[in-house]
Amino acid sequence: MDIGFILxxxxxxxxxxxxxxxxxxxxxxxxxxxxxxxxxxKGNSFTCYKFRSMKPxxxxxxxxxxxxxxxxxxxxxxxxxxxxxxxRATDDMMVYSIADRPGGRGGPEGPWIIKRCGxxxxxxxxxxxxxxxxxxxxxxxxSTSVNKDYVDKAGLKMQxxxxxxxxxQGNTTVHAPGHNAVIVYNNKTxxxxxxxxxxxxxxxxRITELVWDADGWPVxxxx
Numbered sequence: 001m002d003i004g005f006i007l008x009x010x011x012x013x014x015x016x017x018x019x020x021x022x023x024x025x026x027x028x029x030x031x032x033x034x035x036x037x038x039x040x041x042k043g044n045s046f047t048c049y050k051f052r053s054m055k056p057x058x059x060x061x062x063x064x065x066x067x068x069x070x071x072x073x074x075x076x077x078x079x080x081x082x083x084x085x086x087x088r089a090t091d092d093m094m095v096y097s098i099a100d101r102p103g104g105r106g107g108p109e110g111p112w113i114i115k116r117c118g119x120x121x122x123x124x125x126x127x128x129x130x131x132x133x134x135x136x137x138x139x140x141x142x143s144t145s146v147n148k149d150y151v152d153k154a155g156l157k158m159q160x161x162x163x164x165x166x167x168x169q170g171n172t173t174v175h176a177p178g179h180n181a182v183i184v185y186n187n188k189t190x191x192x193x194x195x196x197x198x199x200x201x202x203x204x205x206r207i208t209e210l211v212w213d214a215d216g217w218p219v220x221x222x223x
Contacts, residue, residue, distance in 0.1 A: 020051055030056030075100035075159070076111045076124060078147055096147040099124060099158035108139070108164070110179035113146065116189075117216055120146045122158065123167065125178035129194075136176035138193065139164030140218055153217050167191070168208075168223050173198050177223035182210060195223050 021032045034052040039045050078096040080089040099122060101108050107126035114121050119142040129136040141150040141158040148159075156163030168177050168191070180193035189210040196203055211219040 024052060028052075028055070074102050074108075076108050076122075097159060098122060098147060098150055099141070099164075100160065101126065101162070101164075106136070108158075112181050114182050114184070114189075115146075116184075116212075119144060119216065120150075121182070121218070122150045123180055123182055124158075124164065125180070126164065127176070127178070129176045129178055134176045134196065135170065136178035136195075137169035138167040138178050138180050138191075140167050141165065142217075153215075165217065166220055167210075167218055168193075168221050170195070170198075170223055174206075174223040177206070189218075191218075191221070193223075 024032050031052060033049050034054075036048050037045055038048045075097045076099040078098050080092040080094070081087065082089045099108050099111070106128045108124040110123075110125040112123045114123075121140055121142045123138060123140050125136055125138055127133065127135040127137050139152070141152045141163055143150040150158040150163070151161075152158065152163035152165040154163070154165070158164055167180075170176055175196040175198045177193050177195040180191050183190050183192065189212070190207050191210045192205065192207045194203055194205050206223065208221055208223075210221070213219050
């Protein structure tokens with residue numbers, strides 16, 4: 001079936017590919033195709049070929065160092081993006097720190113923000129997801145401003161105050177739930193996260209309905 005589709009599409013696709021290849025060659029020095037080894041189904045490696053869309057031999061040190069600093073940091077940074085381009089906004093170059101955990105082992109990381117009933121809710125994960133104590137867990141705080149002043153249910157600041165209300169943590173059957181995303185569908189809120197089977201260590205993606213209390217806070221749930 002795949003071969004048949006390719007043969008039928010060839011009269012249209014091949015000329016289009018030729019035009020793209022010619023354009024890349026005209027506007028940029030370097031190879032037309034980009035080649036990279038990748039890992040696919042069941043961990044099998046394969047070679048990926050695609051039209052090159054970036055400069056050849058670009059200096060990646062800035063991106064690498066920036067990513068390394070984010071991973072190693074003890075805080076959650078935020079920058080403003082341009083709604084049109086998806087790139088960094090030029091009218092606000094500030095890097096905001098909206099939550100931290102100085103000296104804490106693991107996290108905060110995996111931030112996710114949703115807006116509900118006039119508040120921005122910041123979800124984040126603490127602890128170790130994949131080794132050691134396997135004590136990964138999900139926390140939340142909220143603010144009326146998207147880029148500052150997040151506090152937990154007890155009023156503790158998430159930036160500089162150690163705040164973070166527990167949303168979910170592991171139990172005897174499920175370990176290390178975290179790195180979640182929160183969505184709203186059909187007027188219900190759902191929490192999506194990964195976790196480990198306590199008996200065999202297998203990872204799974206889980207989804208749980210998130211219930212809100214009378215004060216507008218997510219109710220703690222089992223993983």
